[in-house]
Amino acid sequence: MPREFRADIQALRGLAVLLVVLYHAHIGPFAAGYLGVDVFFVISGFLITDLISRQLEQSRFSFLEFYYRRAKRLLPAAYVVIALTTIAAPLFLSDVGLREFRNQVIGALTFSANIVLWLQADYFGPVAERMPLLHFWSLSIEEQYYLLLPLFLVSVPRRWWLVGIAMLLVASLTLCVCLVTWNPSAVFYLLPTRSWEMAMGSLGALLPIRPLVSAALAKLRFPALALLLLAPMGFAHPVVNAALVCLATLALLRAPNWDNAVVRGMRRIGDLSYSLYLIHWPVLVYVRAVWLAEPPALAIYAAVAFSMVGSWALSRFVEEPFRRGYAMSRVRLVSGLAATSVLLASSPSLAIAATESKSDFATIRRINYGLGRACDFSLGSPPQEIPKSCQTASRPELLVWGDSFAMALVPGLAKTVGEGGLAQLTMSGCLPAIGVAAVSRELASPFSLAFAQDCIAFNDRVLAILKNRPEISTVVISSPFDTPVSGEFILLKRNGETFTEGELSLYAAVEGIKALVEAVRATGKRVVVVAPPPVGNFDIGDCLERKARGSIMLGRYSDCKIDVSEYRRRRARTLELLNEAALKADVEVVSYHDFLCDGTKCKTEIDGKFLYRDSGHLSYEGSEIIARQTNLAERLIRAAR
Known part of the structure; x- marks a missing residue:
């Protein structure tokens, strides 16, 4: 029955x-x-x-x-x-x-x-x-x-x-x-x-x-x-x-x-x-x-x-x-x-x-790995040396270190840095720091305890590589720097062979950046920090594509431009962190803000070319446009100290 x-x-x-x-x-x-x-x-x-x-x-x-x-x-x-x-x-x-x-x-x-x-x-x-x-x-x-x-x-x-x-x-x-x-x-x-x-x-x-x-x-x-x-x-x-x-x-x-x-x-x-x-x-x-x-x-x-x-x-x-x-x-x-x-x-x-368009949006908006996907180092495999595919010269003079935002800098810098060449050591989501990393409070997040430990190991290896590469004279540090000032994360700190967890704070984040800068300078290199590009409360790359395709768009973001006041409000803690770090670590922080923004809006495209591929990362074309029009490579080398 x-x-x-x-x-x-x-x-x-x-x-x-x-x-x-x-x-x-x-x-x-x-x-x-x-x-x-x-x-x-x-x-x-x-x-x-x-x-x-x-x-x-x-x-x-x-x-x-x-x-x-x-x-x-x-x-x-x-x-x-x-x-x-x-x-x-x-x-x-x-x-x-x-x-x-x-x-x-x-x-x-x-x-x-x-x-x-x-x-x-x-x-x-x-x-x-x-x-x-x-x-x-x-x-x-x-x-x-x-x-x-x-x-x-x-x-x-x-x-x-x-x-x-x-x-x-x-x-x-x-x-x-x-x-x-x-x-x-x-x-x-x-x-x-x-x-x-x-x-x-x-x-x-x-x-x-x-x-x-x-x-x-x-x-x-x-x-x-x-x-x-x-x-x-x-x-x-x-x-x-x-x-x-x-x-x-x-x-x-x-x-x-x-x-x-x-x-x-x-x-x-x-x-x-x-x-x-x-x-x-x-x-x-x-x-x-x-x-x-x-x-x-x-x-x-x-x-x-x-x-x-x-x-x-x-x-x-x-x-x-x-x-x-x-x-x-x-x-x-x-x-x-x-x-x-x-x-x-x-x-x-x-x-x-x-619905195929004349524009190949998949290519325009492809993930920006910099010099190549092999340069986005994965979990559990920190680099032992800089791979040949991740440098543009046999003895590069400039190193880009950081996460996916640092990767997005590389295409433009590679095209404009000249004969000195550059190298790339990057890991998606990994905050450039020494002995510390951020762990998400949300267990379903990819920023897990295991990821944080791998991130610390990755940064240790980058520093070790720097010590053995005397030809590298300038190190460019880049990241969105948002996790250190977010209440959604806690601090994982290495103490000898063990790890301890604690609360993140603006002070701890500033001290972390300062420690990183000092560690790099101790290897005889000069350092400069690149601030993340302005972001909005929407997926910029998606908006630009929908706009180009003539798709239906409603609301305040339909022009695909970033509102400056909203950006400053949403990233207030990050901007404060970078200002404090610049003072405490005596390091120059280079920003795209003056180039991209006026008093009210920040542009997201130039001459129909997408500057962004998603909500915050530069596209390959965007990276090159910004690097050429701002003389970014020269500016970074000059600002490093």
């Missing part, structure tokens, strides 16, 4: 999708509203395990039937959303965004979106808000679990089910806890570190519950619900929050069926939860694309309302008809889904070809 319909489970789905939507829309206090996905994971593990175990007990389980029903339930609505998102993509996405979107579509169709997105973007970073199919990562994890769970339950004797699932839960949770500070992005996106949540639901479905336990769980409903609302506010460690949410969800799943006015109201949202989850994210991405930054509140509320209406239509006319048994033979349905998959997989390429 099938399990009775649980209105409370459907209501729980409604609560979960609301948490996710409000988080993505930046509405309310749910700073960790993404935990709604964890609720979905537990529910999915619970229901699928219950379904398969019952069918196995009745000797009527079929792999073909199981996967056919999953495909019929999930794919039609997902395919409609992918198709509509693809049709709209050329109107809202940049050329670079369209090419990334093509990979997202392939990932969504092959249930590998979590892996594709892990390689493309940090879920919590600004780039993620420009990926229309980002939310398919969670659906891919569920599908991967659905592929493996039936194999386990069929091949393992029933008496080992509980032990096997429990071992999976413990192993996955242990892996999650151990890796979260070292590779938070992998922990977030990949099945091995997320399967414990679905395994918790599976365990709940297999555990026998006696009447006394069921009655006790019924009394825990309100505390569990309170926990589901409090944990997404982000009060504790992310893994702790996730564990609390999963435990609360499991308690509600194993409590007796519950029905009241609130449950019935939330159930209506739960009925739309899958469609609403599918629709809301691309709608929000496209609305934000039109405004280039965070839209006004009215636009966000309108996007959420549109998503609600769209989810009702998708559920009413697509999801429900297929779920209830759309009048179509299995062969026709499966062949239709297969043909649709092929069509959808090729549709982004067709959209790119149909």
